[in-house]
Amino acid sequence: MIYQPEDRAIHDDLVRSFRNYGERARSISELIMGVGKYFLGFPYVSHTLEREGRETLVINLREFDCFTFVENVVVLAGLISKGKSHFMSYAAQLKKIRYRRGISKGYSSRLHYFSDWLYDNEKKGIVIDVTRRAGGEPFREYFNFMTRHREDYPALSMEKSYRDMMAIEKRLSGRLLHHIPKAALGKLGDAVENGDLIAITTGIEGLDVIHVGLAVRLRKGIHLLHASEVEKKVVISDVTLHQYLSRRKMMTGIMVGRAIPAYQNDGNPSSA
Numbered sequence: 001m002i003y004q005p006e007d008r009a010i011h012d013d014l015v016r017s018f019r020n021y022g023e024r025a026r027s028i029s030e031l032i033m034g035v036g037k038y039f040l041g042f043p044y045v046s047h048t049l050e051r052e053g054r055e056t057l058v059i060n061l062r063e064f065d066c067f068t069f070v071e072n073v074v075v076l077a078g079l080i081s082k083g084k085s086h087f088m089s090y091a092a093q094l095k096k097i098r099y100r101r102g103i104s105k106g107y108s109s110r111l112h113y114f115s116d117w118l119y120d121n122e123k124k125g126i127v128i129d130v131t132r133r134a135g136g137e138p139f140r141e142y143f144n145f146m147t148r149h150r151e152d153y154p155a156l157s158m159e160k161s162y163r164d165m166m167a168i169e170k171r172l173s174g175r176l177l178h179h180i181p182k183a184a185l186g187k188l189g190d191a192v193e194n195g196d197l198i199a200i201t202t203g204i205e206g207l208d209v210i211h212v213g214l215a216v217r218l219r220k221g222i223h224l225l226h227a228s229e230v231e232k233k234v235v236i237s238d239v240t241l242h243q244y245l246s247r248r249k250m251m252t253g254i255m256v257g258r259a260i261p262a263y264q265n266d267g268n269p270s271s272a
Contacts, residue, residue, distance in 0.1 A: 001091060003059035008087050010061040014038055014076060015085040028261045029195030031077035036195075036214050036225045039069065039234045044227045052154040055107045057095050067114065069227040069234060070197055070212045071097050074127065074259055081261070097121055107155040108164035112146060114199045114209035115177055116168075118257050127197065127257045129178075134191035134256050136178030143169040145206035169206075177208065179253040185222075185242040192222055197257035198241065203250050210251060215241070 018034065045063040061072065075093045079085075096102035100109050100120050111117035121127045147166050150156040156165060179201040180188070192198070194217045202210035213226025221240040228235050237244055245251045 001057045001059065003091075004062065007059050007061045011076075011087050011090055015080065018080045019085075027195075028077060028081055028259045029193055031081055032073055032195035032214060032259060033216070033225075035077045035080070036069075036073045036234075039064070039073070040225075040236070042227075042234045044229055044232045044234070046229065049110070050154060052157075055104060055110065055155065057091065057098070057104065059091060059094065064227040064234065066212045066227045066229070067117075070214065071117070073214065074197070078126070078259065096124065097126060106164065107158075107161045108168050112165075113143060113172060113207075114212055115141075115175070115255065116172055118197075118199065118255065119175070122257075125260055127259050129255065130191075130196070130258050131178040131180060131255045134180060134188065135184060136180050136255070138176055138178055139201075140176060141173065141206070141208050143172045143206055143208065145204065148206055172208075177255070179255050181253040182242070182245040182251060185245060185254065188222065192256055193217075193258065195259065197259070198224060199255040199257065200245065200251050201253045201255060203252050209255065213237075215256075 014035065017038065018031070043063045044065065046065050048060050048063060048065050048068050049058050051058070060068065064072070072094070075090060075097055079090055079093060095104060098110060100111055102124065103109060111120055118127060118129050122129055146153055146156065147162060147169060150162060156162045192215050194215060196215040198213050198215050199209040200211040201208060204210060211226070213224040216223045216225045216236055221242065223239070224237040224241055224244060226235070226237070227233070228237075241254070245253070
């Protein structure tokens with residue numbers, strides 16, 4: 001496990017800030033919104049988990065990419081809802097949510113592709129994919145982005161990691177996925193709720209999702225609470241989700257995940 005003293009200090013401060021919040025919160029989505037907004041203004045840094053050498057759990061609450069922002073918020077909100085405040089409880093739950101079946105067995109066991117992250121954490125009882133019920137349409141993706149861009153991922157310089165990742169991509173390519181096309185986002189109605197996980201699908205070859213964040217319902221519609229590469233920090237978008245996607249050609253639609261209250265099944269892979 002790799003972390004800095006500041007990571008533990010941030011964790012402890014957040015837990016203190018929400019000490020009684022879990023009891024008052026009406027839903028897990030309210031906690032997700034509260035925890036997500038706690039991190040407003042925190043810096044964006046890309047590829048926060050990529051490093052050479054042996055795969056290990058990286059904890060970084062000082063800075064986020066879009067993926068680590070979402071997974072940390074889900075973990076922290078879930079633990080707060082259960083009254084768990086110990087840093088080691090947080091580390092253990094982060095490991096469960098980040099790795100396939102919650103077990104770290106090298107680089108390829110990390111859930112790199114967001115649709116795979118959503119699929120695996122639904123089996124653990126942590127989140128549920130609500131895309132289809134929200135009007136999602138089926139699509140398939142031939143996954144190969146990571147192995148095609150091997151030079152961008154230091155761990156893939158190892159031949160075993162590269163072969164293992166190719167096998168993972170082949171397996172993922174057989175799954176039927178769903179997304180809501182961006183042309184339909186103006187008609188979502190109440191299908192997307194505050195605190196839902198928004199994964200933006202893409203037309204980039206070999207890749208399922210290009211960006212992730214949290215849904216925030218404001219007066220003019222759904223906005224995105226996310227670690228923004230453009231603004232270099234965690235922000236709430238100043239445009240609606242529909243407008244955000246409409247301005248970006250390579251964004252094709254969204255997948256929608258929803259956290260399950262109080263981690264039913266306690267995120268235990270063996271109960272999936």
